[in-house]
Amino acid sequence: MEFWLRRQCRPPAGPGAAAEARREVHRLADQALFVGHVVSRASEDDAALIASELVAHADGACVLELRLASDGLDILVMGARPPFPAPTGRGPYVFWWDLVTMLARDVTVRRRTPSSGAVVRVHVDAERPAR
Amino acid sequence: MTKSPEFAEDGVPQGFVASGPHAYKSRGVAKVTRDSSAPPDTWLLVLRGEFDRDTVPCLRAALDDAQAGGAARIALDLSGVTFGDSSFLNELLEARTRAGELVLVGPFTGQIRRLFELTGTGGILSLAPDRDSAGLA
Numbered sequence: 001m002e003f004w005l006r007r008q009c010r011p012p013a014g015p016g017a018a019a020e021a022r023r024e025v026h027r028l029a030d031q032a033l034f035v036g037h038v039v040s041r042a043s044e045d046d047a048a049l050i051a052s053e054l055v056a057h058a059d060g061a062c063v064l065e066l067r068l069a070s071d072g073l074d075i076l077v078m079g080a081r082p083p084f085p086a087p088t089g090r091g092p093y094v095f096w097w098d099l100v101t102m103l104a105r106d107v108t109v110r111r112r113t114p115s116s117g118a119v120v121r122v123h124v125d126a127e128r129p130a131r
Numbered sequence: 132m133t134k135s136p137e138f139a140e141d142g143v144p145q146g147f148v149a150s151g152p153h154a155y156k157s158r159g160v161a162k163v164t165r166d167s168s169a170p171p172d173t174w175l176l177v178l179r180g181e182f183d184r185d186t187v188p189c190l191r192a193a194l195d196d197a198q199a200g201g202a203a204r205i206a207l208d209l210s211g212v213t214f215g216d217s218s219f220l221n222e223l224l225e226a227r228t229r230a231g232e233l234v235l236v237g238p239f240t241g242q243i244r245r246l247f248e249l250t251g252t253g254g255i256l257s258l259a260p261d262r263d264s265a266g267l268a
Contacts, residue, residue, distance in 0.1 A: 015185035019160055022181070022214065045242040052216055056184050092224045094250050096217040102249055 004037050005068040013060045021055035021064050022048040025075075028066045032126075037068060042128040046103045050122050051075050053096045057083070062117075072105065072125040080120040082109050161186035163193040166208070168268050174202035175267060181214035187222050194226050204232040206265055215243055220250060227256055234258075236265045 007028050011017035025048040029039040039047075047066075054077040055064055062079035083097045100122060101107055108121040161180040169175035174197040182190060197205050205226065212219075227233045234257040239247070247253055259265035 018183045018185060018216070019181060041241060042245070045245060048214065049216060049242070049246070052183055052214070056216070056218075091228060092255050094217045094220045094224070099217050099246075099249070 003067045003069045005031055005035070006065065007031070008063060008065045010061060010063050011055055017058075017062075018052040018056040021051040024064060024066060025051050028068060028073075032068055038127060039068065039073060040127045043073060043124055043126050046124050046128065047073050047075055050100050050103055050124065051077075053100050054080050054120055054122070057081055057096060068126065072123055075122045075124070077120050079117040082118060082120055161189055163189050165193070169206065170266075172203040173206055173267070174200065174204070175206045175208065177208040177211065179211035182212060182219035182222075183214065183216045184218040187218045190219070190222055194222075194229070198229055202231070204234070205230045206234045206236055206259075206267060208236045208262070209243060210236070210238050210240070210261075212243055213240055215246055220246060220252065223252075223256060232257075234265050236262055236267065 005028060007024055009020070009024050011020040011024075025044060029044040029047075032039050051064060051066070054075065055062060058077060058080050060079070062077050065074075065076040065078070067074040067076070083095075103124065104122045105125055106123045108119075110119040110121075112118045161178070161182050163179075164177050166175040166177050176190075176193050176197065178190065180186070194205065207223070207226075223233075223235065236259045238261055239258075247258070252258075262268065
């Protein structure tokens with residue numbers, strides 16, 4: 001599968017990493033428009049939220065990669081930390097991983113091995129209708 | 132009311148800065164200010180920017196102040212919120228359990244509307260489409 005566009009960045013660990021991840025998504029969407037491929041505003045928003053949550057919960061340096069292809073947008077986080085079972089018993093509460101999986105078309109988790117960290121790949125359509 | 136200049140969570144400074152009475156800023160991208168034009172029993176807090184795990188502390192500080200100030204009703208103007216994640220949502224849900232009455236005031240941006248719809252927030256929190264329908268100027 002050939003990618004129309006690909007961006008990779010290493011958000012600096014700490015506060016601001018999630019914001020940097022969101023900016024990368026917006027840069028990709030702008031870049032896509034510039035070369036003639038549309039990422040709908042709705043899909044861009046979904047991708048920004050997914051990238052933001054994954055990077056926020058990566059607990060330190062991770063690598064974010066965004067890929068745009070004809071079948072949609074991939075968000076990959078190398079060094080991600082997919083969750084253990086969620087905390088419970090605090091009243092109405094939205095767990096971040098649930099948000100990611102609700103927005104995604106598909107989610108792939110490659111678990112950590114001794115030689116490499118976990119990789120989470122989330123796929124969203126590029127043109128989700130706005131409403 | 133002043134806050135300590137650094138608000139640390141998990142040992143990582145969040146860059147929360149108190150800018151004076153009724154202004155709460157998180158470094159970079161999120162800000163909460165109190166709009167004093169509201170009726171006396173209501174704290175109207177105007178949120179601007181992007182609220183994620185890193186920037187939510189400024190909202191928490193503002194809500195703490197509202198509660199300490201004896202607000203019978205807290206209205207959060209979210210029309211300027213361009214991004215909110217699970218932490219933001221959970222902060223709102225938590226606020227509801229502490230406040231007398233909590234209302235979220237729109238119009239809401241696309242991403243926030245999407246967040247609310249996806250999670251069924253409208254069934255738990257009071258949403259007003261605009262300031263008029265919330266009984267505010």
